[in-house]
Amino acid sequence: MDKILEAHNLHKKFDGISALSNFSCFVEENEILGLIGPNGAGKTTLFNAVTGFLPLDLGEVYFYGKQTNNKSPYKIVADGISRTFQDLRLIRQLPVMDNVLLSFQDQTGEKLSSVFFQKNKISQTESWNRMKAESLLEYTDLSELANELAGNLSYGQQKLLSIVCCLATDAKLFLLDEPVAGINPAMREKILSIIEDQKKEGKSIVIIEHDMDFIMEICNRVIFMDAGEKISEGTPDEVRNDPKVIEAYLE
Numbered sequence: 001m002d003k004i005l006e007a008h009n010l011h012k013k014f015d016g017i018s019a020l021s022n023f024s025c026f027v028e029e030n031e032i033l034g035l036i037g038p039n040g041a042g043k044t045t046l047f048n049a050v051t052g053f054l055p056l057d058l059g060e061v062y063f064y065g066k067q068t069n070n071k072s073p074y075k076i077v078a079d080g081i082s083r084t085f086q087d088l089r090l091i092r093q094l095p096v097m098d099n100v101l102l103s104f105q106d107q108t109g110e111k112l113s114s115v116f117f118q119k120n121k122i123s124q125t126e127s128w129n130r131m132k133a134e135s136l137l138e139y140t141d142l143s144e145l146a147n148e149l150a151g152n153l154s155y156g157q158q159k160l161l162s163i164v165c166c167l168a169t170d171a172k173l174f175l176l177d178e179p180v181a182g183i184n185p186a187m188r189e190k191i192l193s194i195i196e197d198q199k200k201e202g203k204s205i206v207i208i209e210h211d212m213d214f215i216m217e218i219c220n221r222v223i224f225m226d227a228g229e230k231i232s233e234g235t236p237d238e239v240r241n242d243p244k245v246i247e248a249y250l251e
Ligand SMILES: Nc1ncnc2c1ncn2[C@@H]1O[C@H](COP(=O)(O)OP(=O)(O)O)[C@@H](O)[C@H]1O
Pocket: 014, 017, 018, 019, 037, 038, 039, 040, 041, 042, 043, 044, 045, 046
């Protein structure tokens, strides 16, 4: 399998505390990688570093061989890495549909030159985006809520919407930060099947999650981290049975 993302020797400290300490990892083409570890282990910091939300103290990240850790979040999404946030970051005052539309990469209408010279292209792109958004909402059973304000959705529906917005970017690699934490079993199953569908479509997914059953069910490989360091890596079974992992969870 080809490695599509490689992170080398990442270091990040906050007030002297290491959130990432000589952390290296890779993501293979078309795999589902689980990232587990206790609160404060540095999991979200890794996502922030990979997606350009946080400058590293040291280290490099490569996506398809191109260095990305000096790029802006916007450019990194355009390169094909998209993410969700633990705190969702939806635009709560806007309808569900608009949240999805704003996630598309092809926002021709935003460029001033386009406004004057490419009126037809803008309307074409916008209607194409609207069709894509409608089909995404249909696929995830959110169609009936398309005109509802995102802030009025249940927590589970908001989590689902944040995943829809992530998928709307049509990235190659999705980074999902606790996609099923705090939601009901039916929504958990729905999100599980969406992630499986993405794998079938050739995407790669990294999932941060505390729900070990979910990780065991869906991931082909798992990394366990603690205090910014990689403690264990392997198949879900190997990691779950690694004495270092058991010890860290019992501490
Ligand atoms: N923006 C920040 N400012 C200061 N400290 C931070 C910041 N982000 C994360 N940290 C600290 O870095 C460590 C790792 O946090 P985080 O990556 O959020 O852990 P996890 O996602 O594994 O729970 C924690 O000690 C946390 O308090």
